[in-house]
Amino acid sequence: MNATGNTSKNGGRRLNRIKIFSKVCRFLIGVYAGLSCLLILACWFGWVAILPGSTKITFSEHQTYTAPFIIPAPVLALATVKYGLVMFCALVLYRLLGLYGQGKYFTAKNITYIRFLGYYVVVDWIVNFLLESEAHYRTIIFTQAVTGLVIIFIAWIMDEGRKIKEEQELTV
Amino acid sequence: MSTTETLSKSSSGRRIRIFSQILKALVLIYLVGLPLVTLAVPALVDFLEVHFVLLPGQTIGHINSAASQPEVAPSTKIIGALATTVYLIAAMVFYRLLNLYEKGAIFSPAHVRLFRLLGFLAIGKGVLTIAGTLLPLDRYGLGLVLFFILHSAWMVGGFFGIMLACIMDEGCKLKEEQELTV
Numbered sequence: 469m470n471a472t473g474n475t476s477k478n479g480g481r482r483l484n485r486i487k488i489f490s491k492v493c494r495f496l497i498g499v500y501a502g503l504s505c506l507l508i509l510a511c512w513f514g515w516v517a518i519l520p521g522s523t524k525i526t527f528s529e530h531q532t533y534t535a536p537f538i539i540p541a542p543v544l545a546l547a548t549v550k551y552g553l554v555m556f557c558a559l560v561l562y563r564l565l566g567l568y569g570q571g572k573y574f575t576a577k578n579i580t581y582i583r584f585l586g587y588y589v590v591v592d593w594i595v596n597f598l599l600e601s602e603a604h605y606r607t608i609i610f611t612q613a614v615t616g617l618v619i620i621f622i623a624w625i626m627d628e629g630r631k632i633k634e635e636q637e638l639t640v
Numbered sequence: 641m642s643t644t645e646t647l648s649k650s651s652s653g654r655r656i657r658i659f660s661q662i663l664k665a666l667v668l669i670y671l672v673g674l675p676l677v678t679l680a681v682p683a684l685v686d687f688l689e690v691h692f693v694l695l696p697g698q699t700i701g702h703i704n705s706a707a708s709q710p711e712v713a714p715s716t717k718i719i720g721a722l723a724t725t726v727y728l729i730a731a732m733v734f735y736r737l738l739n740l741y742e743k744g745a746i747f748s749p750a751h752v753r754l755f756r757l758l759g760f761l762a763i764g765k766g767v768l769t770i771a772g773t774l775l776p777l778d779r780y781g782l783g784l785v786l787f788f789i790l791h792s793a794w795m796v797g798g799f800f801g802i803m804l805a806c807i808m809d810e811g812c813k814l815k816e817e818q819e820l821t822v
Contacts, residue, residue, distance in 0.1 A: 629811040
């Protein structure tokens with residue numbers, strides 16, 4: 469009886485932690501999206517002047533610029549795609565965390581969002597490779613691509629959890 | 641029946657098992673295969689221009705080349721070595737996790753423990769990487785410190801790993817309840 473009570477108390481504390489974590493993360497995503505927007509506007513409209521003097525615009529390891537007007541058009545296009553994807557991904561993450569905040573852990577929507585995040589990481593890896601190629605650095609680091617595949621793998625595992633949950637709901 | 645219930649024999653269960661085998665092979669190639677090739681075939685390494693990246697932006701020249709190496713600050717070397725150690729431990733923990741999935745277990749306390757450990761290791765790696773990158777502050781300026789922290793994939797991944805561990809724990813409870821249902 470006591471052990472059961474402790475378990476449920478621990479479970480409640482854990483769920484509460486997830487809720488708090490999702491709230492904090494959603495706030496940070498908001499801040500990050502705001503900063504990313506600023507960066508995109510800085511690139512397109514030359515607002516970089518409002519940022520601190522030592523600020524440099526960095527798109528990838530070897531794509532760093534001090535002024536927006538010296539960025540070549542292909543790099544600007546790739547950077548726009550990259551940050552566009554970042555913004556979309558931030559939105560997906562925001563919604564996923566919203567579902568976690570509501571206590572919905574194993575739903576079809578969650579799995580779709582997680583899978584999308586995996587695809588995003590792989591696409592971002594390709595865009596980064598193209599950006600580095602523009603700087604004549606053809607560096608291939610597979611860590612990011614493997615991370616993307618691992619996220620898709622996690623989505624499959626969560627899908628198994630969803631099936632268990634559905635089975636449980638159907639059990640009278 | 642134990643809590644480490646086997647994966648369903650459906651196509652998704654098979655898919656998870658096959659994919660974990662592939663990922664295990666990739667981890668082995670990365671941890672054992674690549675260092676062996678580096679030592680055994682120096683010509684290939686020189687041809688591919690393999691570099692050892694201590695920390696972002698801190699590349700130590702060709703591994704096999706006798707050419708002079710660029711100056712790296714001792715503090716950066718220590719942080720880089722620590723970050724690499726954490727990275728290797730995380731790779732081993734990940735391998736153990738994949739082993740469990742390959743055996744067919746999906747929601748168990750062992751998974752939760754390993755996921756949580758992976759999360760903490762990723763946060764550790766993130767902190768070390770940020771410390772190593774921001775150490776020469778003149779390179780980036782303090783204005784972008786927050787952006788750097790939020791942009792650290794390791795930190796974000798670490799926190800999500802811990803959160804996933806909590807969700808996996810919920811999955812464990814569901815599994816236990818399912819097993820108790822007649």
